[in-house]
Structures are given as C-alpha cells and as structure tokens.
Amino acid sequence: MKRVTQLAGPVGIVFIVVMLVVPLPAVVLDMLIAFNITAALLVLLTAIFIHRPLDFAAFPAVILVMTLFRLALNVSATRLVLLDGYAGKVIDTFGHFVVGGSLIVGLIIFVILLVIQFVVITNGAGRVAEVGARFTLDAMPGKQMAIDADLNSGLIDEEEARRRRAEVHAEADFYGAMDGASKFVKGDAIAAIVITLINLIGGFAIGVAQLGMPMGEAVQTYSLLSVGDGLVSQIPALLLSVATGLIVTRNTGNEDMGSDIMRQIGRNQTPLRVAGVAACSLCLIPGLPKIPFLLAGGLMLLASTRVPKEDEADEAAPASAELAPADSPEVLASEILLDPLGLELAADMIDLVDPASGGDLLDRVKALRRKVATEIGIVVPPVRTRDNLELPPRTYAISLFGVEVARGEAPPGTVLAIGDFLGSLPGQATQEPVFGLEAKWIPAHLRHQAEIGGATVVDRASVITTHLAEVVNQHAARLLGREDVRMLTDVLKRTHPVVIEELTPTQLSLGEVQRVLQALLDEQVSVRDLVRIFEALSLRAQATKDPDALVEAARTALGPAIVAPYVQDGTVHVISLDPLLEQRMLEALRSTDQGPVIALDPALGQQALASTGRAVAAAENLGVHPVLVCSPQIRSGVRRMLAGVAPRLAVLAYHELPPSVNVRSAGVVTGEHALAGGA
Incomplete structure (x- = not known):
C-alpha cells in the first residue's frame, strides 16, 4: 500500500502531462471530468472538517496539481470540440440541460461564476494568504524565543521544543506556500476566460469554414459546447477557490469549522x-x-x-471556574513561583535570539550553564529568557528571583570595542559591564578596523553572556538551593555511597551542608570536588558543627584547588598583613551569629582598608592578580571586613598555599595605629 501511495503522485503528474498532448476519447474525458468534480468536492469537505490549517499542509500542492489537471481537461475538451463538435456526455449535458439549451443563459451563468470566483473569493483569499504569510513570518522570532524560554525554564523538554519549533517552521512554510498557491487559483480563472473565448471563436471558424455549417448552426453548436466546457471547469475551480478561502481564514480550534x-x-x-x-x-x-x-x-x-x-x-461560570484545571491550587502555585534566573530583552534586541537572523544568544546561555557547572560545580537553574516591552530600546536586564540585579545595553548593529585608543572610532562611549573597562559601541562593519587599532572587539551576544556569567558567579550561593544540594548528593552517592552515608544525615543535615557550600561559593571557591569537601566535613563534624569551622576544614582540603586560579607561571603573588596589625586583628576578633568579625578601632580599620586598596592597585598595575594571606584564625573575619571594598580579592590562610607554588610578595598591609600600639 505504501508503494502505491508513493507512486500515485508521480504517475498522476505524468498522466496529466500526457493529457496535454495525447487526444482522449469522449468516454475517458467524461470519467475524468466526473473525477475532477468529485475530487474538488472532497478537497472542500476536507478543508471544512480539519481543526487547524496545518492538518491539511499538503493543500498548496493539491491546488497546483488539480489546477494543472483541470487545464489538461480543458485542452482535451477543446481538442474534441474543435475536431468532432462533440466532447462527451458531461459537457453536452451541461451545455443543453443545465443552461436550458440557451446560449445567452449559459454565457450569463458562466460569467457570474467567473465573477464569484475571480472577483470575490480568489481576491479575498489571496489577500488573506498574503497577510497571513507576512504576519506568520514576523511572529517567528517571538514564537521561537517563547519556545526556548519554556525549554530553559524547564516547562518543556527538548523533544517538545523540537516539535514546537518544527510546527512554527511548518506554519511559516505553509502560509508562504498558500500565498503562492492563491495565485494559481487566480490564474486558473483567467485561463478559463481565455480558453472559452478560443473555443467560441475557433469553433465558429471551423464550423463555417471547414464543415460548411450555416452560421447560426455553427454558433449554436460550438457556443453551447464551449459554455458547457467552461461550466464543467468552473464548478471544480469554484470549489477549490472556496476551499482556499476556508483554509486561509481558518483559525486553530479544537473542532471542525462547522461545529465551531x-x-x-x-x-x-x-x-x-x-x-x-x-x-x-x-x-x-x-x-x-x-x-x-x-x-x-x-x-x-x-x-x-x-x-x-x-x-x-x-x-454556572463560577462553579465551572472552580473545577477548571487552570485555577487549581497546583497550577496557581506553579504560576506564582519566581524564576531563579531571568534575562529580559528590549523589543529591538529580538534578533539576538532569532536563528534566522543569525542570533545564537540562547545557545550561548545553554553553553554558559554547562560552563558554570564545570567551573564552580553547581547546576545553574534554567535561564528564563523573554522580551520585555517596558525596557528602553537596546537594553537588557538580568533578574534574580524576580528582582533585577544588573542591566546593560547592546545597541543593534554594533559591536563592543574595548581599549584605550578608541577616540578615532565613531560610536557610543561606555564601560565594559563586568570589569568596568573603557569601551565603545561601534558599527559592526568597523570591527576589522578596531582590531587593527589594537582594540578587543566583542559581539553583543558575548557581552550579554559574559555579564550573565558574572552575575551567576557573584550570586552562586543564592542560586544553590536545598533541592540542588539534594541532587548533588544523590549524584555523588552513586559513585561514593560511603561518603554520603557517613556525612548525611548522620552528622550533618542537608541545610548545614548547604550553608557550607554557600559560604565557599561566596568566596568564589569551586565546589566541584564534593568528595574532598564531604570527607573533610565528615571529619570536622565529629568535633564541632560550627559553620565557620566546617568551612575552614573544607578550605583546607581544597587548598591547592583554591590557589590554582591565582597562580601565574608557577608563582602566586601575595599581599600579607603587617605582624603588629595582624596581632591587633586577632585581639579584636569577636564571634557573632553571622560568624567571626574583626572589631578594630575605626581609624585603624580605615587605615588598614586604605592600605589594602593601595597594595591591590599597585599589584594590578604590574599585571598580576594578588591574593591576601593571613593566619587561619582571622581569615574569615578579614574576608568579611574586605568584602565591601575589595570583593574580588581572595583571602587565604597560610596553610592553604601549597609547597609546590612559588610565593612572591606583592605588598604589605600596614596600620599606623597598630605600629603605635606596638611601640
């Protein structure tokens, strides 16, 4: 059966082409005309009973094939009319019985059918198809973005996303094809007029000149046959025109058109x-x-x-509303939940997520999730990407649990040039959103010129992705929820069951483990090595459950991994504390509910902070990224003290520096009051 359906189309097309050349007997022509009318009626009924236009996606091709078939029948009928003065029972009946044997009545009915088809139905359907194709193509980026947003947020899986994308593309292809198919119907109506005129004129000439028929008899005979042929052709053409109008005006529904x-x-x-x-x-x-x-x-x-x-x-409406699934507590609860991570784009930035325009932002966001997972060891929640008409043009916003935490600009048609000598390039001066470097948004076609001038050029999608990555790194601790910790422990339990069984819930609860991991992430420490972290926590938890003590135990186990990002050519550049200042800090150490803090004299504290800032700036001017080292007793307190003025400065304990790394001094933090007190 499958083989027959595969061959039906090609064989039918070849047969139609043969009909244009080979004469057909009148009996065969009658059968084909009957088949043509029946097939047109079948297409019309199919158009009525479908639930949505895509259920009849083959309709444009059907229009083309049936139009070609009808024109082939016209050619065969014209050949028989002009040669034999007879074109079968069907055409003869339409010429005599349907129009009452009256030439005038037949011509009037034929013209009325042409007006209905050509002026009313075909023109209207053609306009609707054109507008539908335009609107469908314009709506594609938004639909694709909505699909990707649902995928990123976890509302649908990859298979459903592929199905929806295929449906969007199929819808665009269908309406584009319908826009062209409506032209076939319009051209068919014009061809019917021309063929009928040819039959009238040609038949009259042949009847008088070749067959010697009286003029009146020739007019009566060939005119009725021509009108009968025209009516036989226009009836299925009219049915197809109506089907075309129904298809292009049909909205998606749950039932057929009649029921709707x-x-x-x-x-x-x-x-x-x-x-x-x-x-x-x-x-x-x-x-x-x-x-x-x-x-x-x-x-x-x-x-x-x-x-x-x-x-x-x-x-009855309230009762039905109470029973509606959309108002059930489960659905409402899911709707009020906030997206952990969101990315909103202004209306003029939709091209960044439109694959047809070369936009790959959504793919980069997916790659970012994989990159963050491999670097810091947590699974970032799906990024809900959507458009926001309230945002100013060329603006994007990054939100965390429904609250905007960062915003930037990415003007369409530009790239970001980062460098010191950008004055000669046209564009809008700005700052790179992550590191605050001097930059300028320049026209995209000047990219090569900027690179020649020594600037670093970054495209818009990369700017947004880098900014998003920075926000994720800064707020990684907030993004690590209790369910995420459960998922990580379940994954680790498959390969290291003893580690998990010994630690939780025997010694530490999931909440306590989450607190330790969040503290590590707050200090930009990767938690990928969960095995070492959990083993260290298991040993330390036997003596204490103090969160800071547990964090320090985990840091000790991760020492080489913590230092590795700051090693340059086998050397780590360190900023140390003046011994007297470190002694004063140790004396000022106080325990609080939020952890240990250093309660220094305000003047001494300001002096220490200012000295730290100068040491960091001096080291960065030399092209190195320093870390600050101190005794383990005050490390967490020093980190809290410096969090507001030097959030990127890593604070390490002495024992966290591995012996295999060369240590080079990058400065010393001093305090005049500390020296005076020591004296």
Missing part, C-alpha cells in the same frame, strides 16, 4: 431572538410573502429556546 461556527453563533440567546423577531416583523410589509419569513423567524426563535440564558450561564 454553530457553537459560536448559537452561544448567546439574545442575537437569535432579535433575528427571529426581525424576520417575523418583515411580514408586516405589504406585498412580501409571509410564509418564508415566518418560517425563517420561527426557526430562529425555536433555536433560541435551546440556548441557556445569559444569567444562567453566569451562575
């Missing part, structure tokens, strides 16, 4: 009653027949009695 129309028209009682009363009122006009209007009005009034009243529908 009857349900929507008969939904309200008032319109039916008003229409029934109005029809009955027309009987009051003198001279009008009363029975037709009374019958039509009575049917309307009878139908209105089957429709529930508006107040009954309103009373």
Whole structure:
C-alpha cells in the first residue's frame, strides 16, 4: 500500500502531462471530468472538517496539481470540440440541460461564476494568504524565543521544543506556500476566460469554414459546447477557490469549522431572538410573502429556546471556574513561583535570539550553564529568557528571583570595542559591564578596523553572556538551593555511597551542608570536588558543627584547588598583613551569629582598608592578580571586613598555599595605629 501511495503522485503528474498532448476519447474525458468534480468536492469537505490549517499542509500542492489537471481537461475538451463538435456526455449535458439549451443563459451563468470566483473569493483569499504569510513570518522570532524560554525554564523538554519549533517552521512554510498557491487559483480563472473565448471563436471558424455549417448552426453548436466546457471547469475551480478561502481564514480550534461556527453563533440567546423577531416583523410589509419569513423567524426563535440564558450561564461560570484545571491550587502555585534566573530583552534586541537572523544568544546561555557547572560545580537553574516591552530600546536586564540585579545595553548593529585608543572610532562611549573597562559601541562593519587599532572587539551576544556569567558567579550561593544540594548528593552517592552515608544525615543535615557550600561559593571557591569537601566535613563534624569551622576544614582540603586560579607561571603573588596589625586583628576578633568579625578601632580599620586598596592597585598595575594571606584564625573575619571594598580579592590562610607554588610578595598591609600600639 505504501508503494502505491508513493507512486500515485508521480504517475498522476505524468498522466496529466500526457493529457496535454495525447487526444482522449469522449468516454475517458467524461470519467475524468466526473473525477475532477468529485475530487474538488472532497478537497472542500476536507478543508471544512480539519481543526487547524496545518492538518491539511499538503493543500498548496493539491491546488497546483488539480489546477494543472483541470487545464489538461480543458485542452482535451477543446481538442474534441474543435475536431468532432462533440466532447462527451458531461459537457453536452451541461451545455443543453443545465443552461436550458440557451446560449445567452449559459454565457450569463458562466460569467457570474467567473465573477464569484475571480472577483470575490480568489481576491479575498489571496489577500488573506498574503497577510497571513507576512504576519506568520514576523511572529517567528517571538514564537521561537517563547519556545526556548519554556525549554530553559524547564516547562518543556527538548523533544517538545523540537516539535514546537518544527510546527512554527511548518506554519511559516505553509502560509508562504498558500500565498503562492492563491495565485494559481487566480490564474486558473483567467485561463478559463481565455480558453472559452478560443473555443467560441475557433469553433465558429471551423464550423463555417471547414464543415460548411450555416452560421447560426455553427454558433449554436460550438457556443453551447464551449459554455458547457467552461461550466464543467468552473464548478471544480469554484470549489477549490472556496476551499482556499476556508483554509486561509481558518483559525486553530479544537473542532471542525462547522461545529465551531454553530457553537459560536448559537452561544448567546439574545442575537437569535432579535433575528427571529426581525424576520417575523418583515411580514408586516405589504406585498412580501409571509410564509418564508415566518418560517425563517420561527426557526430562529425555536433555536433560541435551546440556548441557556445569559444569567444562567453566569451562575454556572463560577462553579465551572472552580473545577477548571487552570485555577487549581497546583497550577496557581506553579504560576506564582519566581524564576531563579531571568534575562529580559528590549523589543529591538529580538534578533539576538532569532536563528534566522543569525542570533545564537540562547545557545550561548545553554553553553554558559554547562560552563558554570564545570567551573564552580553547581547546576545553574534554567535561564528564563523573554522580551520585555517596558525596557528602553537596546537594553537588557538580568533578574534574580524576580528582582533585577544588573542591566546593560547592546545597541543593534554594533559591536563592543574595548581599549584605550578608541577616540578615532565613531560610536557610543561606555564601560565594559563586568570589569568596568573603557569601551565603545561601534558599527559592526568597523570591527576589522578596531582590531587593527589594537582594540578587543566583542559581539553583543558575548557581552550579554559574559555579564550573565558574572552575575551567576557573584550570586552562586543564592542560586544553590536545598533541592540542588539534594541532587548533588544523590549524584555523588552513586559513585561514593560511603561518603554520603557517613556525612548525611548522620552528622550533618542537608541545610548545614548547604550553608557550607554557600559560604565557599561566596568566596568564589569551586565546589566541584564534593568528595574532598564531604570527607573533610565528615571529619570536622565529629568535633564541632560550627559553620565557620566546617568551612575552614573544607578550605583546607581544597587548598591547592583554591590557589590554582591565582597562580601565574608557577608563582602566586601575595599581599600579607603587617605582624603588629595582624596581632591587633586577632585581639579584636569577636564571634557573632553571622560568624567571626574583626572589631578594630575605626581609624585603624580605615587605615588598614586604605592600605589594602593601595597594595591591590599597585599589584594590578604590574599585571598580576594578588591574593591576601593571613593566619587561619582571622581569615574569615578579614574576608568579611574586605568584602565591601575589595570583593574580588581572595583571602587565604597560610596553610592553604601549597609547597609546590612559588610565593612572591606583592605588598604589605600596614596600620599606623597598630605600629603605635606596638611601640
């Protein structure tokens, strides 16, 4: 059966082409005309009963094939009319019985059918198809972005996303094809007029010149045959035109067109009653027949009695609303949940997520999630990407749990040039959003010129992705939830069951483990090596459950990994504390609910902070990224003290520096008050 369906199309096309050349007997022509009318009726009924246009995606090709088939029948009929003066029973019947054997009546009916098809249906369907194709193509980026946003947020899986993307592309292809297919129908109507005129003129000439028929007889014979041929062709053409109009005007629904129309028209009682009363009122006009209007009005009034009243529908609405799945507590609870991580784009930045325009932002965001997982060891929640019409043009915003935490600009048609000598390049001066470097948004076509000038050029998607990565790194601790910790422990349990069984829940709860991991992430420490972290926590938890002590135990186990990002050419550049200042800090160490803090004299604290800032700036001017080292007793307190003035400065304990790394001094933090106190 499959083989037959595969060959039906090619064989049919070849047969249609043969019909254009090879003469057909009148009997065969009758059968093909009957098949043409039946097939057109089948297409019309199919268009009526489908639920959505894509359910009949082959319709544009069907129009082309049936139009070609109908034109081939016209050619075969014309050949028989001009050669034999007879083109089969079907055409003869249409020429004599349907139009009553009257040439004038036949021509009038033929012209009316042409006007209905060409002027009304075909033009309207063509316009709707054109507008539908345009709107569908314009809506593609937004639909694709919505699909990717649902995928990133976890609402759908990859298979469903692929299905929806395929449906969006199929819809665009369908309406684009329908825009062209409507031109076939329009051209078919024009061809029918031309063929009929050729039959009339050619038949009259052949009948008089070749067959010696009287002019009146020639006109009567060939005109009726020509009109019969035209009517036979126009009936299926009209059916296809109506089917085309139904397809392009059909909206997606859950039922067929007839059910939708009857349900929507008969939904309200008032319109039916008003229409029934109005029809009955027309009987009051003198001279009008009363029975037709009374019958039509009575049917309307009878139908209105089957429709529930508006107040009954309103009373039933709350009950149905309570039962509606969309209002169930589970659905409402899911809707009020905030997205952990969101990316909003202004309306003029949709091209960044439109693959047709070369946009790959969503793919980069997915790659970012993988990159963060491999670098810091947590699974970042899906990034909900959507457009926001309230954002100013060329603006993007990054939100965390529904609260905006960062915002930037990425003007369309530009790239970001980062460097010191950008004055000669046109564009908008700005700062790189992550490191605050001097930069400028320049036209994209000047990219090569900027690179030649020594600037670092970054495209818009990379700027947004880098900014998003920085936000994720800064707020990684907030993004690590209790369920994420459960997932990480479940994954680790598959390979290291003893480690998990010994630690949780025997010694530490998931909440306590989460607190330790969050503290590590707050200091930009990767938690990928969960095995070492959990083993260290298991040993330390036997003596204490103090969070800071647990964090320090985990840091000790991760020492080489913590230092590794700051090693340059085998050397780590360190900023140390003056011994007297470190002693004063140790004396000022106080325990609080938030952990140990250093309660220094304000003047001494300001001096220490200023000295730290100068040491960091001096080291960065030399092209190195320093770390600050101190005794393990005050490390966490020093980190809290410096968090506001030097958030990127890593604070390490002496024992966290591995012996295999060369240590080079990059400065010393001093305090005049500390020296005075020591004296």
